Amino acid sequence: MRTALLVRPSLNRSIATGAFVLVALGPLVFSSVWVSFILTQVFWYAIAASSLIFLSAYGGMTSLAQVSIYGVAGMVLGNTVTTGETKGLNLGLSPWIGLVAGIAIATAVALLLGAVASRSTGIYFLMLTLSFAVMVNYFFGQVTVVSGFGGIGGIQNHTPFGRPDLHANRLYYIALVTAIGVYALLRYVLRTPFGLVLQGIRDDPVRMSSLGYNVALHKTLAFGLAGFVASLSGVLFVWWNNQISPSSMDITAALNLLVIAVIGGLNRLEGAWVGAFVFVIVSDYAQSVGFLRGIGLTQTRFETLIGLVFLVIVLLSPNGLLGIWEWVRAAVTRVARQMRGRKDEPPQASPA
Amino acid sequence: MKPVPLLSDGRPSQLGIRLKSLLVGNGSRSAIIGRTSLLLAILFAIAWILFIAAPPTESGVGNWRTTTFGAAVHDPRDFLFTLLNTVTYAGLLFVVASGFTLVFGLMRVVNMAHGSFFLLAGYIGVRLQKSFAHAGVFGLSSSQVSLWKDWVLPLVIAVLVVSGTGLIVQQLLLRWNQGQELRQALITIALSLIIADQIVAHFVRGGAETMAWPNVLGPDKQLAIGSFTYPWSRLFMLLVAIGIGLGLLLWLHQTRTGLVIRAGVDDRHMVRALGIHIERVFAIAFVVGAALAGLGGVIGASFAAVDSGVDGQWLLNSLVVVIIGGMGSLGGAAVGALLYAFMSNFAAVYVPTTGPNCCTQYSIILTFALLVIVLAIRPYGLFGRPA
Numbered sequence: 001m002r003t004a005l006l007v008r009p010s011l012n013r014s015i016a017t018g019a020f021v022l023v024a025l026g027p028l029v030f031s032s033v034w035v036s037f038i039l040t041q042v043f044w045y046a047i048a049a050s051s052l053i054f055l056s057a058y059g060g061m062t063s064l065a066q067v068s069i070y071g072v073a074g075m076v077l078g079n080t081v082t083t084g085e086t087k088g089l090n091l092g093l094s095p096w097i098g099l100v101a102g103i104a105i106a107t108a109v110a111l112l113l114g115a116v117a118s119r120s121t122g123i124y125f126l127m128l129t130l131s132f133a134v135m136v137n138y139f140f141g142q143v144t145v146v147s148g149f150g151g152i153g154g155i156q157n158h159t160p161f162g163r164p165d166l167h168a169n170r171l172y173y174i175a176l177v178t179a180i181g182v183y184a185l186l187r188y189v190l191r192t193p194f195g196l197v198l199q200g201i202r203d204d205p206v207r208m209s210s211l212g213y214n215v216a217l218h219k220t221l222a223f224g225l226a227g228f229v230a231s232l233s234g235v236l237f238v239w240w241n242n243q244i245s246p247s248s249m250d251i252t253a254a255l256n257l258l259v260i261a262v263i264g265g266l267n268r269l270e271g272a273w274v275g276a277f278v279f280v281i282v283s284d285y286a287q288s289v290g291f292l293r294g295i296g297l298t299q300t301r302f303e304t305l306i307g308l309v310f311l312v313i314v315l316l317s318p319n320g321l322l323g324i325w326e327w328v329r330a331a332v333t334r335v336a337r338q339m340r341g342r343k344d345e346p347p348q349a350s351p352a
Numbered sequence: 353m354k355p356v357p358l359l360s361d362g363r364p365s366q367l368g369i370r371l372k373s374l375l376v377g378n379g380s381r382s383a384i385i386g387r388t389s390l391l392l393a394i395l396f397a398i399a400w401i402l403f404i405a406a407p408p409t410e411s412g413v414g415n416w417r418t419t420t421f422g423a424a425v426h427d428p429r430d431f432l433f434t435l436l437n438t439v440t441y442a443g444l445l446f447v448v449a450s451g452f453t454l455v456f457g458l459m460r461v462v463n464m465a466h467g468s469f470f471l472l473a474g475y476i477g478v479r480l481q482k483s484f485a486h487a488g489v490f491g492l493s494s495s496q497v498s499l500w501k502d503w504v505l506p507l508v509i510a511v512l513v514v515s516g517t518g519l520i521v522q523q524l525l526l527r528w529n530q531g532q533e534l535r536q537a538l539i540t541i542a543l544s545l546i547i548a549d550q551i552v553a554h555f556v557r558g559g560a561e562t563m564a565w566p567n568v569l570g571p572d573k574q575l576a577i578g579s580f581t582y583p584w585s586r587l588f589m590l591l592v593a594i595g596i597g598l599g600l601l602l603w604l605h606q607t608r609t610g611l612v613i614r615a616g617v618d619d620r621h622m623v624r625a626l627g628i629h630i631e632r633v634f635a636i637a638f639v640v641g642a643a644l645a646g647l648g649g650v651i652g653a654s655f656a657a658v659d660s661g662v663d664g665q666w667l668l669n670s671l672v673v674v675i676i677g678g679m680g681s682l683g684g685a686a687v688g689a690l691l692y693a694f695m696s697n698f699a700a701v702y703v704p705t706t707g708p709n710c711c712t713q714y715s716i717i718l719t720f721a722l723l724v725i726v727l728a729i730r731p732y733g734l735f736g737r738p739a
Binding site for chain 2: 062116117119120122123124126127128130131132134135138139142143250251252255258259262301302303304306307308310311314315318
């Protein structure tokens with residue numbers, strides 16, 4: 001019993017440590033496609049998804065608006081730094097100003113949305129944030145002053161660290177450090193009094209309210225913090241993608257982020273990483289699997305494939321792949337203990 | 353700080369106090385300021401539309417008052433036209449959103465695939481009409497489309513297919529996890545992804561497609577009052593909506609199934625405990641909800657067009673309408689549809705434009721403002737109640 005308890009965290013921890021060492025070595029271990037394309041994509045997806053999971057798991061607010069927040073950050077950054085070669089305002093300011101402005105405005109928008117949505121809960125919250133997401137998408141599609149349907153391009157010419165397509169490793173490490181920083185930040189916030197109150201509100205808002213806590217304010221601030229995290233992801237996204245358009249934050253993008261969070265596990269921050277990794281791998285390698293091609297699920301039918309994966313996971317395991325993993329671990333431990341117990345037991349105790 | 357009275361709401365009071373509380377609120381000072389400024393904003397918007405807005409100039413260089421048509425007193429014709437557009441569009445919104453709100457009210461299922469049902473029916477309608485009416489390369493005009501064979505029959509088939517899909521979805525995927533709201537929403541989200549992608553795979557042929565109205569509702573069939581004309585097809589949408597609304601009211605208030613549904617909306621555990629087979633009623637409600645999405649889809653395909661992405665648009669429309677009106681309330685869906693249609697139609701023509709080349713549409717921002725204002729005053733919508 002005692003050994004089982006000791007082994008339990010250390011297995012997860014050793015897997016995490018191994019993964020960390022691998023990604024930290026990065027370019028030494030992985031091919032350049034993996035570094036510049038797959039893993040960097042995983043990192044910014046994971047950051048965005050961890051903002052969703054943070055709200056959902058610890059605030060009881062499943063938000064579909066995280067993509068909009070990251071879109072706002074990307075759009076502000078794009079409008080600020082570009083110098084006339086694209087749509088939008090083309091302010092041509094320093095990339096650092098663009099970075100700060102993108103994060104600040106996106107966080108402000110998140111606080112505003114959070115203030116509006118903070119009085120609703122559960123399924124209402126999901127619907128409300130979905131409405132926000134679609135409206136932000138239409139806003140950028142229709143307000144041609146800042147974007148229009150084509151969106152803003154040429155952002156990679158204006159980053160603080162040179163062109164990401166030429167210096168893939170720089171963006172890789174920036175994304176990696178940001179992602180780890182976000183993980184540490186969210187873990188830390190959850191242990192502060194604010195984080196504890198937030199979890200109390202998730203479990204029983206009425207009780208927390210009667211204890212004197214301002215429920216709406218805490219939810220608004222949590223949404224703002226998640227918006228800050230999502231805006232970091234948006235900045236990384238535009239640096240990685242070079243351009244951003246309303247379709248980067250449409251309903252499909254919003255649902256994809258939810259899919260990532262659900263696949264990984266909607267109740268743990270680590271789920272964001274697992275989900276992002278699986279999502280990116282499925283989206284990039286599904287076409288090379290012969291069986292899937294045989295039944296008509298190719299790259300072009302990616303949404304069907306990911307929808308089916310999503311459906312199966314929601315039906316089988318509400319806690320995602322991490323839930324399945326924990327279940328398997330528990331089952332293995334149980335079987336192992338039974339076998340060991342049978343061996344250890346004195347013969348007269350087991351008549352069979 | 354002023355203490356907030358504990359029992360400020362819901363106390364029976366005299367008419368004058370009720371009226372005062374409705375106008376300026378009876379809460380804190382900020383609430384009074386908020387409600388007063390809202391009232392002023394509404395009055396200003398009405399005054400703007402009726403009197404203040406200026407017509408476009410010959411040169412095309414407007415000032416801050418310049419709108420597409422100018423104020424209603426200058427151009428009553430276009431005002432009436434916009435008003436009728438609003439009411440008829442609200443009709444279609446109501447048809448679709450009433451299905452959404454019915455399912456939610458009874459089963460607490462947020463059907464995120466509602467827009468997908470809409471689009472599926474729309475595409476089935478388009479494809480069937482094209483094959484029934486032997487459409488050539490150039491598509492169909494209304495004169496080639498007969499009412500029963502080429503419009504009503506595709507509509508009936510599309511509605512039946514979507515209802516059947518709804519029944520399968522409800523029985524296979526939603527029935528056994530009743531009460532797990534988020535999980536059910538996620539399941540329908542997964543469905544919407546799959547259906548949207550399969551529609552792209554099987555129905556979408558590069559670009560938007562329209563179903564032609566039947567010949568009796570063609571573009572040449574206009575209601576004429578003096579010199580004012582208005583297409584009958586849009587009035588038909590309104591008639592359908594009124595018919596659906598009355599039908600749903602009669603169904604909910606005059607039949608046994610409706611009785612069970614209304615009881616189930618209030619307390620489904622009690623209904624079940626009384627020995628009523630509520631599972632069957634759940635199935636019926638879900639099928640009716642899907643059928644309404646399907647009906648809306650075929651009408652929407654005739655009124656506007658179908659394309660990939662329209663499903664998300666109509667999911668949003670349904671969501672906004674029922675969030676404004678209050679989830680689960682039929683009357684709320686009607687009011688929400690009217691408000692939403694008003695915002696999107698009037699904002700498109702009565703918000704000042706800054707020049708002939710301006711293409712920015714502010715209606716989405718104003719719709720968002722409407723949503724925010726309603727939620728700030730009533731977090732569960734105008735006619736909604738906490739779950």
